[in-house]
Amino acid sequence: MKKERSNQGGSQNLLKRLNRAKILGLLRSHGSLSRTELASLSGLDNKTITNIVNHFTETHVVVSAGQMKSSSGRRKEHLKINTDYSYAVGIDIGASHITVTLLNLEGRPAAEKHHSYRFGLSGKIILEKLLSLTRALLDEAKLGPGRILGIGFTAPGFFDKERGIWKTAVNITGWESLPIRDLLSRHFGADVYLQDCSRSMALAEMWYGEGKNLDDFILLDLGQGIGLGIVIGGSLYEGAGLKSGEIGHLVVDPDGRMCTCGNRGCLESIASGTAIASLVQEEIGKGTRSKVVDLVNNHIDEITAADVVEAANLRDPLAVDVLGEAGRMIGKALSYAITLFNPESVIIGGQLSKAGPALLDPLLDSARRFTLPQLFGDLSIKLSGLGFLSASIGAATIVINDKIFGS
Amino acid sequence: MKKERSNQGGSQNLLKRLNRAKILGLLRSHGSLSRTELASLSGLDNKTITNIVNHFTETHVVVSAGQMKSSSGRRKEHLKINTDYSYAVGIDIGASHITVTLLNLEGRPAAEKHHSYRFGLSGKIILEKLLSLTRALLDEAKLGPGRILGIGFTAPGFFDKERGIWKTAVNITGWESLPIRDLLSRHFGADVYLQDCSRSMALAEMWYGEGKNLDDFILLDLGQGIGLGIVIGGSLYEGAGLKSGEIGHLVVDPDGRMCTCGNRGCLESIASGTAIASLVQEEIGKGTRSKVVDLVNNHIDEITAADVVEAANLRDPLAVDVLGEAGRMIGKALSYAITLFNPESVIIGGQLSKAGPALLDPLLDSARRFTLPQLFGDLSIKLSGLGFLSASIGAATIVINDKIFGS
Numbered sequence: 167m168k169k170e171r172s173n174q175g176g177s178q179n180l181l182k183r184l185n186r187a188k189i190l191g192l193l194r195s196h197g198s199l200s201r202t203e204l205a206s207l208s209g210l211d212n213k214t215i216t217n218i219v220n221h222f223t224e225t226h227v228v229v230s231a232g233q234m235k236s237s238s239g240r241r242k243e244h245l246k247i248n249t250d251y252s253y254a255v256g257i258d259i260g261a262s263h264i265t266v267t268l269l270n271l272e273g274r275p276a277a278e279k280h281h282s283y284r285f286g287l288s289g290k291i292i293l294e295k296l297l298s299l300t301r302a303l304l305d306e307a308k309l310g311p312g313r314i315l316g317i318g319f320t321a322p323g324f325f326d327k328e329r330g331i332w333k334t335a336v337n338i339t340g341w342e343s344l345p346i347r348d349l350l351s352r353h354f355g356a357d358v359y360l361q362d363c364s365r366s367m368a369l370a371e372m373w374y375g376e377g378k379n380l381d382d383f384i385l386l387d388l389g390q391g392i393g394l395g396i397v398i399g400g401s402l403y404e405g406a407g408l409k410s411g412e413i414g415h416l417v418v419d420p421d422g423r424m425c426t427c428g429n430r431g432c433l434e435s436i437a438s439g440t441a442i443a444s445l446v447q448e449e450i451g452k453g454t455r456s457k458v459v460d461l462v463n464n465h466i467d468e469i470t471a472a473d474v475v476e477a478a479n480l481r482d483p484l485a486v487d488v489l490g491e492a493g494r495m496i497g498k499a500l501s502y503a504i505t506l507f508n509p510e511s512v513i514i515g516g517q518l519s520k521a522g523p524a525l526l527d528p529l530l531d532s533a534r535r536f537t538l539p540q541l542f543g544d545l546s547i548k549l550s551g552l553g554f555l556s557a558s559i560g561a562a563t564i565v566i567n568d569k570i571f572g573s
Numbered sequence: 574m575k576k577e578r579s580n581q582g583g584s585q586n587l588l589k590r591l592n593r594a595k596i597l598g599l600l601r602s603h604g605s606l607s608r609t610e611l612a613s614l615s616g617l618d619n620k621t622i623t624n625i626v627n628h629f630t631e632t633h634v635v636v637s638a639g640q641m642k643s644s645s646g647r648r649k650e651h652l653k654i655n656t657d658y659s660y661a662v663g664i665d666i667g668a669s670h671i672t673v674t675l676l677n678l679e680g681r682p683a684a685e686k687h688h689s690y691r692f693g694l695s696g697k698i699i700l701e702k703l704l705s706l707t708r709a710l711l712d713e714a715k716l717g718p719g720r721i722l723g724i725g726f727t728a729p730g731f732f733d734k735e736r737g738i739w740k741t742a743v744n745i746t747g748w749e750s751l752p753i754r755d756l757l758s759r760h761f762g763a764d765v766y767l768q769d770c771s772r773s774m775a776l777a778e779m780w781y782g783e784g785k786n787l788d789d790f791i792l793l794d795l796g797q798g799i800g801l802g803i804v805i806g807g808s809l810y811e812g813a814g815l816k817s818g819e820i821g822h823l824v825v826d827p828d829g830r831m832c833t834c835g836n837r838g839c840l841e842s843i844a845s846g847t848a849i850a851s852l853v854q855e856e857i858g859k860g861t862r863s864k865v866v867d868l869v870n871n872h873i874d875e876i877t878a879a880d881v882v883e884a885a886n887l888r889d890p891l892a893v894d895v896l897g898e899a900g901r902m903i904g905k906a907l908s909y910a911i912t913l914f915n916p917e918s919v920i921i922g923g924q925l926s927k928a929g930p931a932l933l934d935p936l937l938d939s940a941r942r943f944t945l946p947q948l949f950g951d952l953s954i955k956l957s958g959l960g961f962l963s964a965s966i967g968a969a970t971i972v973i974n975d976k977i978f979g980s
Contacts, residue, residue, distance in 0.1 A: 382813045405915025406789045415945040508812025538822040
C-alpha cells in the first residue's frame with residue numbers, strides 16, 4: 167500500500183536528516199570548520215546551521231576545535247567531529263564468517279573481530295560465536311554506557327524489520343524466524359537495526375566507497391551467495407517486501423542444477439562460492455585431476471572457493487573451467503540487472519570479487535555481450551575497495567544514519 | 574554524478590508539489606470542498622491551504638463552486654476544479670499507431686484522435702501525420718490561447734530530455750536525433766515534455782489506473798516492442814541515462830534470432846507484436862497451414878499480432894504455438910524483473926495484454942516457475958484497464974504535473 171508521501175512532517179524530517187548529514191559530511195571531509203564556513207559551504211542559512219550545531223554539540227557528536235584564524239584574519243571557533251566519543255557496531259554474518267566492526271563517527275573502523283568457520287556450522291553455534299565475539303570487541307574497547315549508539319546486524323536472506331526477526335538466513339541451519347533484534351538488544355543493551363548483507367555493502371559503498379558520488383548504482387555481492395544492493399536516487403532500494411536484488415536466484419539455466427530455493431538453474435547454483443567449491447569437489451570425485459587436491463592436502467571435502475581461485479592462478483584447467491563458467495553466468499545475470507536498472511555504475515564486491523581474471527574476464531565479456539550496447543557504453547564497472555569489512559561497515563552506518571541524522 | 578540531494582530549496586519545492594497534488598487529488602475525488610474541509614482532509618494548516626488555493630485560483634485551476642451548507646449548518650464557499658479551463662495534450666507514437674489525447678485537469682480524456690498504419694511507414698510521413706492529427710484535435714476543441722498547458726510526447730526508444738531530442742525511435746526509420754521538442758513547440762506554441770512510452774504508461778497507471786495505491790510497481794508494456802515502466806517509492810525510475818526498463822532486450826535465448834539492437838535472442842525478437850507477426854509469416858512461408866491466412870485474405874505480408882491472437886482464439890495450432898512461446902519467454906524475463914525489483918504489483922498493459930489465455934497463461938505459468946517462490950507469493954499481477962489511450966494519458970500527465978503542481 168502507498169505510504170503517506172504528502173506528509174508534511176515526513177518531508178520536514180527528511181530535510182532535517184539531509185541537512186544534518188550534509189554538515190557532518192563537511193566536517194568529515196574538511197577536518198574542522200567555523201560556523202560561517204559551514205554556512206557558506208552548505209548553502210544553509212545561519213539559523214539552520216545554529217540549530218544543527220546545537221543538536222550535534224548537545225549529543226556530543228561535534229565539539230569545539232578551538233579558535234582559529236579565518237581568511238578575514240578574525241579568530242573564530244572551529245568545530246570538529248567528536249570522533250571517539252561514540253561508536254556504532256556492525257555485525258555481519260554469513261555461511262562461513264562473522265565480522266564485527268566498531269565504526270567511529272567519521273565512518274572509520276576503530277576495531278574489528280573476524281572469525282571464519284566451515285560451511286555448514288550449526289546456527290546455534292554461530293549465534294553463540296557472534297555474541298562472544300561482539301562481547302569481546304566491546305570489552306576490549308572499554309566503552310562506558312551511552313557510548314555505543316547501537317548495533318547494525320546484517321546477514322543473507324529475508325527479515326522482518328518491524329518485528330526484528332530474521333526469517334530465513336540462507337545456508338545457516340536453525341535460524342528460521344530468529345528474534346535477533348531482541349536477542350542482541352537484551353545482550354548488549356543497545357538498539358538494533360537489521361539489513362540484508364548485499365544492501366549493507368551497497369550502503370558502505372555509498373558512504374565510504376566507490377558509490378560516494380553516485381545517485382544510481384548497483385553493488386554485485388559475490389560471496390558464498392550472490393546478491394545485489396540497489397541504490398536509486400541516493401537511497402537504498404529495498405523492494406516492496408524487503409526482498410529486492412535477489413540476483414542469485416535469477417534462473418540462468420532452466421535445465422541446470424537444483425538450487426536451495428527449490429528452483430532449478432539459479433545463478434547461485436552455478437556461480438556462488440558454495441557452488442564453485444562443490445562443483446570442483448564433484449569433478450574431483452569423478453576422477454578429474456586438479457591442483458586443488460594438493461592445495462587442500464587431499465581433504466577434498468574442505469575445498470573452498472578460495473582454493474579454486476588459487477588453483478586457477480596456477481592455471482589448473484578444472485579450476486579455470488569452473489570459474490570461467492561461473493563468470494559467464496554472473497555476467498549474463500548482471501546484463502539483466504544493467505538492462506533493467508540502467509545504473510551509472512556497477513560495483514563488484516564480496517570475497518569472489520578478488521578472484522582475478524579467471525572469473526572476472528569471462529564475467530565482463532559476458533556482461534558486455536548480453537547488455538544492450540547503448541546501456542553498456544555509458545556504464546562504469548568498478549571493483550570495491552572496501553574489503554571484507556564492507557557489510558559490517560554498512561550495517562553500522564544504518565545506526566549512525568538513524569541516531570545521528572534522524573530526529 | 575550525484576545530483577544535489579541536500580538542497581533545501583529542492584526539498585521545499587518537492588513539499589510544495591506534493592501538497593498541491595494532494596489538494597487537487599481531494600477536489601478530484603470529492604467534487605467540491607470548502608477550505609476548512611480541505612484543511613481537515615489534507616492535514617495541512619490553514620496558511621498552507623490558503624497559499625495553495627490562491628495559487629490555484631490565480632492560475633484558473635480551481636474556481637468557486639458557490640456557497641454550501643457545512644455540517645455545522647453555516648454556509649461556506651466551496652471550491653472545485655475548473656475542469657474545462659485548460660488541457661494537456663498527450664501524443665503517443667509507435668511503429669504502427671499515433672494517439673493524441675486532450676486531458677482535462679481532472680485527468681480525464683476530453684477528446685482523442687487515433688490513427689493506425691502499417692509497420693514500416695517512413696518516419697517523415699509519421700511526423701506529418703502526427704502534426705496534422707494534433708492540429709485537427711486542437712482545432713476541433715476550439716481552445717483559445719493559454720488554454721493548452723503543454724504537450725507531452727512519448728515514443729519507444731531513447732531521448733535527450735535536456736536538449737529535447739529523440740535520439741532513436743525503435744522501428745521508425747529516419748527519426749535519428751529528431752529535435753522533436755522544438756518542432757512541436759514551434760508548431761503549436763506550447764511547452765513540450767518528452768518521455769519513453771512504457772514509462773508514460775506507468776505514469777498513467779500511477780495517477781488513474783491500477784497503480785493508484787501503490788508505491789512500488791512495474792508496468793509491463795506488451796506492444797510492437799516490449800518495455801518496462803518502473804515506479805519506485807511513488808516516482809518514476811528513469812535510470813541514470815533515461816534508459817531503464819529495457820526488458821525487451823534481455824537476452825532470453827542466446828542462440829536465438831538476431832534482434833534489431835545487434836544482439837541475438839532478445840525477448841523482443843521472439844515475443845514482441847512485430848516478432849509474433851513475422852514468426853507466423855515465416856512459418857506460413859515454409860508451408861505451415863494456419864487460419865491466419867484466411868483472416869488476412871491471403872495477404873501474408875499484412876499479418877499483424879492481432880490476427881495471430883484472433884487465430885489463436887479459433888484454436889489455430891500455429892498461432893497457439895507462437896503466442897505460447899512468446900508468453901513463456903515474456904514470463905521468464907518478467908521473473909527476472911520481479912526477482913530484482915520485488916515490486917508490490919505487476920501491471921500488464923499494451924495491445925498484447927488483450928491477447929487472452931493463449932499468451933497470458935504461459936506467461937503467468939513461466940513467471941511463477943522462474944521467480945523465487947518467496948517473491949512470487951507476495952505479488953499481485955493485474956491487467957491494465959486503461960486501454961490504448963494509456964501512453965498518451967501518461968504523457969499529458971507529465972504536463973499537468975509540471976504546470977499545475979510545479980513551482
